[in-house]
Amino acid sequence: xxxxxxxxxxxxxxxxxxxxxxxxxxxxxxxxxxxxxxxxxxxxxxxxxxxxxxxxxxxxxxxxxxxxxxxxxxxxxxxxxxxxxxxxxxxxxxxxxxxxxxxxxxxxxxxxxxxxxxxxxxxxxxxxxxxxxxxxxxxxxxxxxxxxxxxxxxxxxxxxxxxxxxxxxxxxxxxxxxxxxxxxxxxxxxxxxxxxxxxxxxxxxxxxxxxxxxxxxxxxxxxxxxxxxxxxxxxxxxxxxxxxxxxxxxxxxxxxxxxxxxxxxxxxxxxxxxxxxxxxxxxxxxxxxxxxxxxxxxxxxxxxxxxxxxxxxxxxxxxxxxxxxxxxxxxx
Amino acid sequence: xxxxxxxxxxxxxxxxxxxxxxxxxxxxxxxxxxxxxxxxxxxxxxxxxxxxxxxxxxxxxxxxxxxxxxxxxxxxxxxxxxxxxxxxxxxxxxxxxxxxxxxxxxxxxxxxxxxxxxxxxxxxxxxxxxxxxxxxxxxxxxxxxxxxxxxxxxxxxxxxxxxxxxxxxxxxxxxxxxxxxxxxxxxxxxxxxxxxxxxxxxxxxxxxxxxxxxxxxxxxxxxxxxxxxxxxxxxxxxxxxxxxxxxxxxxxxxxxxxxxxxxxxxxxxxxxxxxxxxxxxxxxxxxxxxxxxxxxxxxxxxxxxxxxx
Numbered sequence: 001x002x003x004x005x006x007x008x009x010x011x012x013x014x015x016x017x018x019x020x021x022x023x024x025x026x027x028x029x030x031x032x033x034x035x036x037x038x039x040x041x042x043x044x045x046x047x048x049x050x051x052x053x054x055x056x057x058x059x060x061x062x063x064x065x066x067x068x069x070x071x072x073x074x075x076x077x078x079x080x081x082x083x084x085x086x087x088x089x090x091x092x093x094x095x096x097x098x099x100x101x102x103x104x105x106x107x108x109x110x111x112x113x114x115x116x117x118x119x120x121x122x123x124x125x126x127x128x129x130x131x132x133x134x135x136x137x138x139x140x141x142x143x144x145x146x147x148x149x150x151x152x153x154x155x156x157x158x159x160x161x162x163x164x165x166x167x168x169x170x171x172x173x174x175x176x177x178x179x180x181x182x183x184x185x186x187x188x189x190x191x192x193x194x195x196x197x198x199x200x201x202x203x204x205x206x207x208x209x210x211x212x213x214x215x216x217x218x219x220x221x222x223x224x225x226x227x228x229x230x231x232x233x234x235x236x237x238x239x240x241x242x243x244x245x246x247x248x249x250x251x252x253x254x255x256x257x258x259x260x261x262x263x264x265x266x267x268x269x270x271x272x273x274x275x276x277x278x279x280x281x282x283x284x285x286x287x288x289x290x291x292x293x294x295x296x297x298x299x300x301x302x303x304x305x306x307x308x309x310x311x312x313x314x315x316x317x318x319x320x321x322x323x324x325x326x327x328x329x330x331x332x
Numbered sequence: 333x334x335x336x337x338x339x340x341x342x343x344x345x346x347x348x349x350x351x352x353x354x355x356x357x358x359x360x361x362x363x364x365x366x367x368x369x370x371x372x373x374x375x376x377x378x379x380x381x382x383x384x385x386x387x388x389x390x391x392x393x394x395x396x397x398x399x400x401x402x403x404x405x406x407x408x409x410x411x412x413x414x415x416x417x418x419x420x421x422x423x424x425x426x427x428x429x430x431x432x433x434x435x436x437x438x439x440x441x442x443x444x445x446x447x448x449x450x451x452x453x454x455x456x457x458x459x460x461x462x463x464x465x466x467x468x469x470x471x472x473x474x475x476x477x478x479x480x481x482x483x484x485x486x487x488x489x490x491x492x493x494x495x496x497x498x499x500x501x502x503x504x505x506x507x508x509x510x511x512x513x514x515x516x517x518x519x520x521x522x523x524x525x526x527x528x529x530x531x532x533x534x535x536x537x538x539x540x541x542x543x544x545x546x547x548x549x550x551x552x553x554x555x556x557x558x559x560x561x562x563x564x565x566x567x568x569x570x571x572x573x574x575x576x577x578x579x580x581x582x583x584x585x586x587x588x589x590x591x592x593x594x595x596x597x598x599x600x601x602x603x604x605x606x607x608x609x610x611x612x613x614x615x616x617x618x619x620x621x622x623x624x625x626x627x628x629x630x631x632x633x634x635x636x637x638x639x640x641x
């Protein structure tokens with residue numbers, strides 16, 4: 001790690017430019033384009049981000065509070081629990097806006113930290129250098145893959161519930177199923193079948209009405225195992241108004257939603273397998289469902305109680321927030 | 333209903349101080365945890381952007397056909413309209429004895445009869461948290477307290493004397509006057525923690541116990557269902573009775589219900605219980621397990637729920 005040591009020295013001394021002076025091993029040249037950064041095979045290891053921490057974080061951490069970012073064990077914990085990614089990349093609330101550290105950190109450096117956090121904070125490269133399993137968005141399944149690996153009954157679901165990332169116009173209000181809790185999916189299919197839950201277009205009721213229990217069980221299990229994607233872009237470049245909406249949704253969700261829907265004390269983030277995970281879900285779908293809960297068109301005494309306290313603008317903020325936020329410290 | 337959260341607190345303090353000493357942080361974190369668990373915001377927060385500013389309308393049935401309308405006061409840190417000028421002793425006394433700093437009694441719509449069991453240390457933490465939040469200025473509407481009390485608070489002295497200075501917790505069977513929870517040495521640590529949470533902090537009996545003509549919970553029907561509706565529903569019998577209570581629930585059913593609101597038969601509670609579930613969902617696992625330990629040892633009371641289950 002002599003290279004890292006020298007680089008740290010170089011940066012701490014305050015001279016030299018930061019953007020071009022080091023490159024992670026095995027990486028393509030860094031770009032600032034969001035679309036390319038999602039697909040890159042770059043693997044960032046601790047030695048690559050440590051200089052960034054030293055330059056932009058050590059003035060306050062751990063002296064004021066928080067972890068010592070120059071200590072790998074502590075830094076890795078915050079990579080794993082998603083706080084690092086959220087603060088530095090998504091919310092950009094660290095370094096604190098207005099501080100000299102915030103002015104001097106570049107978006108490339110934020111991206112590097114984001115890559116490192118996404119890869120769950122590796123110290124060294126794995127034996128065979130290559131992309132870590134969490135560091136890039138999962139590619140959409142190819143037609144061949146669909147035909148060979150998907151169970152036949154699931155293929156027709158894909159027509160509407162596409163697994164292919166951001167959804168096409170016209171399907172925006174349809175939920176993503178990939179990575180959802182299997183008992184929840186099964187429960188909802190049963191409710192559609194027995195008309196306890198009514199789809200406004202009646203499509204789901206008709207479709208589910210023809211499915212047997214066994215098929216519904218298989219479908220639920222299958223979709224639960226599909227890797228979730230969508231909001232896995234590491235530099236969620238939010239515009240100013242989007243940031244405001246995100247922050248508002250964040251505040252409201254802390255009070256109303258995360259106890260059951262995104263709570264890190266539970267294995268999959270939800271307090272029960274029959275409760276749906278919300279992170280990365282379609283924004284329009286979430287908004288519509290909250291309005292249905294509020295108006296009792298989708299029957300849930302519990303959700304009705306919470307939904308009726310929220311104004312429409314608050315529901316929209318929460319829906320946006322969950323559609324953008326990344327799930328915390330567990331696979332989805 | 334809405335609650336405030338520590339994020340507000342840290343945003344406020346991040347840019348105003350050089351950092352919190354560790355023990356103060358711990359005190360505030362504990363205070364936030366307890367204030368959330370005790371459900372203060374469920375009665376004291378009308379709009380979530382004005383946390384603890386009061387003004388929530390509470391219809392309290394105190395007897396057959398006797399409904400009073402209360403409006404909760406502002407308990408934010410504002411000095412004029414809130415509790416900003418209270419001392420720690422004021423706060424502890426209000427929870428321990430139901431007496432406000434100016435010496436008048438609180439009506440038991442404020443569940444101090446349960447909160448009396450909260451220890452001094454926990455009360456201090458709760459007070460610290462409430463005082464650390466930003467002050468919200470606001471007067472609240474006057475409560476409408478007519479027949480038969482006509483807002484004569486001194487009448488509460490009689491009520492307290494008759495009904496508080498008597499142990500009425502058949503299982504817990506503690507002190508005979510107001511006072512903090514004293515753990516029973518014969519019971520496990522988890523049970524004691526559960527008893528503290530259920531009886532003190534979460535004040536479950538205030539809704540789930542039937543009351544006598546004087547409006548106090550009946551001793552030998554502890555948690556056997558409410559005699560009056562809360563909102564539109566009757567809080568049910570939650571003792572271990574098989575036919576009319578929750579005797580058929582297994583431990584995992586209890587744990588699941590407190591974490592998510594999903595009952596073994598798939599139904600969910602609504603109304604006020606939904607607010608409670610939001611509070612129990614954010615407890616840590618050990619505390620929920622402790623509450624279940626206590627709840628599953630409640631004496632079985634066969635009492636049919638009035639609203640029908």
